[in-house]
């Protein structure tokens with residue numbers, strides 16, 4: 001009975017992995033519930049629970065506003081990227097034309113550029129467009145990294161859809177737009193959810209562009225707002241509040257992932273569509 | 276009125292020509308079957324007619340309209356694919372209705388037509404299911420339903436039954452035969468199944484390497500194949516070919532030497548362009564079902580030892596080695612007691628023998644049966 005012998009190890013290993021992954025988040029929650037010098041005591045459950053951190057972050061700064069900014073930017077980025085990526089992947093995945101693979105390869109290589117490399121160029125571009133300190137500017141700049149990978153992933157899924165289904169629709173008299181919306185979109189739905197979620201997370205967590213392209217605290221997104229939080233004095237780092245803010249902004253992501261969990265799993269096998 | 280006419284049609288895929296200069300007229304309301312070996316261009320020809328591939332050169336008419344450059348949806352054709360190609364996320368009803376919805380039919384009209392089609396194909400109880408909840412035969416019926424609701428001028432089938440198992444195939448074949456009878460529409464059907472071709476077709480088009488070898492009714496092809504290729508392709512098991520030497524030619528008859536000093540006299544009508552030379556070589560073709568066993572050796576055309584016996588109960592096939600390194604296949608009625616190693620004397624009626632030119636493979640014309 002090998003399996004009986006190995007089962008405890010399996011559980012042990014799983015437990016280890018879960019601890020490593022979840023512990024930081026647990027620590028953040030615990031820290032967010034503490035204030036003052038309690039913060040630096042090692043406790044697995046705080047002796048004095050307090051929610052003052054959560055209240056203060058909304059009082060002392062426009063944190064609610066920052067959350068709305070982040071939601072706006074992330075949703076905008078996801079929807080515009082998906083819209084463009086769907087149409088692009090239809091062309092790249094289903095239409096034969098000259099230079100198709102060259103185009104695909106260049107899209108892939110663009111996504112390899114480090115953000116810093118295009119930062120100064122992006123800054124000039126945004127300023128010229130008059131989008132400096134504007135959320136639209138952030139959406140625009142975020143698409144430099146979301147668009148390549150959404151296009152790339154959707155193209156892969158698009159290519160896997162059987163050709164006969166498209167041809168049957170053509171014979172049935174469906175226009176290209178109808179084929180895209182009535183045939184391909186429903187079949188790609190799981191893939192869309194997966195890529196959309198990845199793009200959302202990327203946009204939600206982005207820091208560098210958000211820091212560079214906004215100045216006022218009113219127009220900041222969450223990661224920047226958290227990083228620029230200041231304590232009572234110059235020398236105090238407000239750990240409790242930072243942790244409280246992190247918990248607040250991580251929760252929506254977790255909820256999203258849980259909601260779409262089954263979609264994500266099936267999205268990864270969406271290629272298995274068969275008549 | 277929906278005859279299909281192809282004129283000088285060529286198709287080139289990335290520099291290789293796959294369809295060479297095809298001229299074909301498919302009459303209205305006929306059931307035409309394309310047969311041919313794998314890769315000969317049957318599907319390509321069908322897709323050219325459907326409009327899924329562009330015609331490189333030549334023209335295509337459906338009815339009296341030139342549709343060479345018209346998109347598929349406007350040609351009035353519908354197609355059934357080998358892999359069913361159902362829309363996986365739609366129910367059977369939606370699958371069948373999709374084409375009608377694209378053509379902006381009214382809701383009532385759509386419902387009427389879908390129900391009518393599902394009646395014909397016995398799909399009524401399956402209308403709410405998704406394709407993944409159907410068996411292969413049911414899926415194929417849905418695919419056919421999707422094709423018939425649109426009331427097309429021309430039906431195209433690309434090996435619709437080849438994904439089904441043997442017994443289901445027989446059932447679906449009967450269903451298609453019934454459909455052909457009920458719908459009375461021009462139908463073009465691609466298959467490489469002998470039986471489907473022979474039983475369903477009004478006319479068969481035999482294709483080989485992108486050209487048409489012969490067009491005719493199943494019986495024309497069976498009795499009067501134009502060349503060796505058609506002769507061996509039509510009929511199952513395939514025709515035997517035996518090498519023979521021309522001994523002499525005399526008024527409409529040719530005397531041939533066969534292995535083991537046997538002789539046969541065959542009638543030929545020597546049409547223009549075909550020359551038989553004395554002392555030349557020809558091939559005699561005779562189908563396994565036309566060969567029979569004779570008791571006396573003197574009456575035999577072929578003699579030899581049995582090398583393989585295949586007993587199917589209703590009939591028995593025996594392979595007989597007849598000399599000059601040749602083997603012929605003979606079909607015997609019922610369960611035969613013949614064993615491997617037995618010596619057999621075989622004969623065939625001259626009217627059942629075909630004569631082919633060894634070099635060109637063309638057949639010498641026989642008197643009509």
Ligand SMILES: Nc1ncnc2c1ncn2[C@@H]1O[C@H](COP(=O)(O)OP(=O)(O)OP(=O)(O)O)[C@@H](O)[C@H]1O
Nearest residue numbers: 288289293311312313314315316317318319320467
């Ligand atoms: N899209 C394509 N690009 C290039 N060559 C093609 C394409 N489609 C078909 N061919 C070639 O055209 C020839 C005919 O193909 P086709 O599919 O018509 O054969 P078929 O008679 O239907 O064979 P099968 O019985 O195996 O289905 C083949 O040699 C094939 O390689």
Ligand SMILES: [Mg+2]
Nearest residue numbers: 317318319433
């Ligand atoms: Mg084919």
